[in-house]
Amino acid sequence: MTSTYTGEVVERLRQGMAAAVLSFPLTPFDAEGHIDVDAFRTHLREQVAAGPGALFPCCGTGEFFSLAEDEYATLIAAAVEEAGGRVPVVAGAGYGWAQAARFVAAAERAGADAILLMPPYLVETPQSGLVDHVRKVAATTALPLIVYQRAQVKIASASVPELAGIPNVIGIKDGHCDLDQLQRLRLAAPPEWLFFNGAATAEMQARAYRAIGVPAYSSAVHAFAPEISKAFFHAFHAGDDAEVERLLSEFYVPLVELRDKGTGYAVSLVKAAARLRGAGVGPVRAPLADPAAHHIEELDALLTKGLALVGATR
Template identity: 50%
Template sequence: METLMLEGVLFFPVTPFTDIGEVDLDALRRHVSAGVDAGPGGVFVACGTGEFHALDVEEYTAVVRTAVDAAAGRVPVYAGAGGALGAARRFARAAAGAGADGLLLMPPYLVESPADGLVAYTRAVAGETPLPVIVYNRANARFDEDSAVRVAQLPTVTGLKDGTGDLDLMARVVLAVRDALSGSGKDFQFFNGMPTAEASQQAYRALGVELYSSASFAFAPDIALAFHRALEEGDHRRADALQRAFFHPLVRLRKRVPGYAVALVKAGVTLEGIKAGPVRPPLTSLGEQETEELAAIIAAGRAVLAS
């Protein structure tokens, strides 16, 4: 299998819902198309920001197919899969059938898993399709050095995304995987998958982890791209200014209520002109005052760009 290498800012679209809670595929199509027009390196649909946890397989299939159609081959489209093993396999097959270019493998459902079990889970889901798989290291799916090496050696696993924030372990995992794959000819990529990943990306970048998921790209692609450009060019002054004005305030707002990592992105998408609708339970949407705060944060970020 030829490894699908990613670069640039990675776009994680929301899944828009109507006022009565149905998936709004027209809004999704506009959202993905506008995002791809802005210039990301890839689209990750129906993942955490896209409320994968709240979609049934029929909705999921329609969401992935719509995103693939909207991207129109301009960038790769990855789709989330995970949860209970049987469901994860079904979602993986549905993603392949809907035209996805790859999978982001979420944690299994609820249970705490030993390392051997996580490797077996990854092998079972990855074996459902020939699609490349990025494994998400977070929550109850925490890989140590040995298990990370073993999943990296699976034929279709091409990346590991970290959402734990454990930089000590991540530093060891990166070196262990690179050493194990050295001489194999296999390309493998690491990703920062922390919420509001830009806030921690300078630390991850020091470990050699240059890719990251950008939730903010979904509603403020100009700010997200400017920050990425500042990192690439070593413009620490611009990066720090965007951290102070935009990303750090966004983190403070996000931490106010569990689940706001998704809800504030949906509110931002609506503020920018595409009605994303509410989040589905058990998440809760932003209130009016918090939506006004978010609008002010976006304005402050754009003021940095203007200066």
């Protein structure tokens, strides 16, 4: 049975997903590679002011994979404080279930509203093992969990009833862009479950996802140009296909083509774009590396063009 708290979180997230894109904040590092909490708070305030549906700190875009547990705890606490209850805070957590449980416990102590459970590290798993992994993490917390399928994790529709039997599992973030598979999951899931498009540049697939009943999506662009992200969202929900196609063809497609020129650019290019706009987010942390200089020049020109498309300035 779903708890009252879980139901309240689901409803807040549902409303947020219908009203705005989902924000995945960056994690700022200083020149020595330490987390920069003051810069993080500034970035969070800017993200919240732009009106997202929810904040997802310390996830893929936030370089969860390179954070120590104490750094993570500090960052989630800062995110909860800066959100101030205005939007839900969904903290990333991952690795094997024992490690994930420690991060989840830190997020719960910090006041996060829910958890985005990222794929377990490296290993490929049978469906029974994947379900058991989720079950073991869920058993350690009262927080609701959204399961993230991407990379080596792909949930079978036959596993959905088992996952739905875990009281605090509330939905799926999809990073595979396999609409046939996702449709099967959605139809097998309880009606109250949440689904959202978590592709690297989700605006590219937004119309296709909406066609199978999954209109909500996360936006990496929101981390550096919420003006563009919001303009696309409003055109998308208003049915303004001409504006959607203009933004896709003149900004999003060139952005994806640039992103595909480098390994890890789904994160490092986003961070470089934020720096180009004056955000003090610093470099990425190893094992990622910052984009090549000539790619940053291309990004600079594209960012200027994208902002001009929506009537914004640098």
